[in-house]
Amino acid sequence: MTKENIIKPENLVYKKSTLLNDNAMHYCPGCSHGVVHKLVAEVIEEMGMEEKAIGISPVGCAVFMYNYLDIDWEEAAHGRAPAVASAIKRLWPDRLVFTYQGDGDLACIGTAETIHALNRGENIAIIFINNAIYGMTGGQMAPTTLVGMRTATCPYGRDVHLHGYPLKMTEIAATLEGTCYVTRQSVHTVAAIRKAKKAIRKAFENSMNGKGSSLVEIVSTCNSGWKMSPAAANKWMEENMFPYYPLGDLKDKE
Amino acid sequence: MATIKGAIVVDTERCKGCSLCVVACPLNILALTQKEVNKKGYPYASQIEEDKCNGCSSCAIVCPDGCITVYKTKL
Numbered sequence: 001m002t003k004e005n006i007i008k009p010e011n012l013v014y015k016k017s018t019l020l021n022d023n024a025m026h027y028c029p030g031c032s033h034g035v036v037h038k039l040v041a042e043v044i045e046e047m048g049m050e051e052k053a054i055g056i057s058p059v060g061c062a063v064f065m066y067n068y069l070d071i072d073w074e075e076a077a078h079g080r081a082p083a084v085a086s087a088i089k090r091l092w093p094d095r096l097v098f099t100y101q102g103d104g105d106l107a108c109i110g111t112a113e114t115i116h117a118l119n120r121g122e123n124i125a126i127i128f129i130n131n132a133i134y135g136m137t138g139g140q141m142a143p144t145t146l147v148g149m150r151t152a153t154c155p156y157g158r159d160v161h162l163h164g165y166p167l168k169m170t171e172i173a174a175t176l177e178g179t180c181y182v183t184r185q186s187v188h189t190v191a192a193i194r195k196a197k198k199a200i201r202k203a204f205e206n207s208m209n210g211k212g213s214s215l216v217e218i219v220s221t222c223n224s225g226w227k228m229s230p231a232a233a234n235k236w237m238e239e240n241m242f243p244y245y246p247l248g249d250l251k252d253k254e
Numbered sequence: 255m256a257t258i259k260g261a262i263v264v265d266t267e268r269c270k271g272c273s274l275c276v277v278a279c280p281l282n283i284l285a286l287t288q289k290e291v292n293k294k295g296y297p298y299a300s301q302i303e304e305d306k307c308n309g310c311s312s313c314a315i316v317c318p319d320g321c322i323t324v325y326k327t328k329l
Binding site for chain 1: 259260261263267268270271272273274277278296304309311312314315316317318319320321322323324325326327
């Protein structure tokens, strides 16, 4: 059977979501953002919420996310996405409101907004991309940078006496009363991507069911910031990130 | 015995040559082009062994840019 005979509409098993438009993404080759964008698009499409989803894009690499997903978007000031999302969800309780933030946005500049939105139990879902670095602005040290990890602003490695310890925002979120679902996932293999998709779906459903705040952390790579090839970055993440940021559900309130 | 045949279509202009699909393919039948590049100058993913694909979609699921479409049929 030739390739032409197989490539027919009735044999289709996987294509990118129709919510994801044809604009070429500005991310570096192999960036985890692309995979998570795909998952968000697929989940919204499967839930049939295309007309009712409102995303809050952060400041960081994902700042142009509104160029790629054909849903409603609101751009927030740096770190203030959970505050904006709280307002939108209170005004439009029937909308699916989610924020998409990096570690610099959520764990550094927006720590206060994030913690208070989660503590108030706002019915929003937060997708937290943790790649242990500020990817957009040249790869400087973030609060989540691992001890000993070299970045543009700590070329000799993160020193705990000088820079303190990496911040585990997801563990902090799990201790708050307002959160209903707190999990840490990754998107480096097919199995991990499937699990991450389920986690995002659950977070979105919790938000629509009014159960409280959900936080889905995705441990990601920044291969250009880490100065590695995409495949090597995935391997480095498995060896170095996962021991400090173990995957799994931290809190799942039924 | 029914055999499953798959085929992929790569959007070569969208592909950035990150090679994550090459690593993810369980049958190792994907590779980046050696000489050809797309308009942006990236080598792109292509199937090197034509009839071995079983349409498992691993390459398409890991692709960060959503450039791969997968088809599958039973013979």
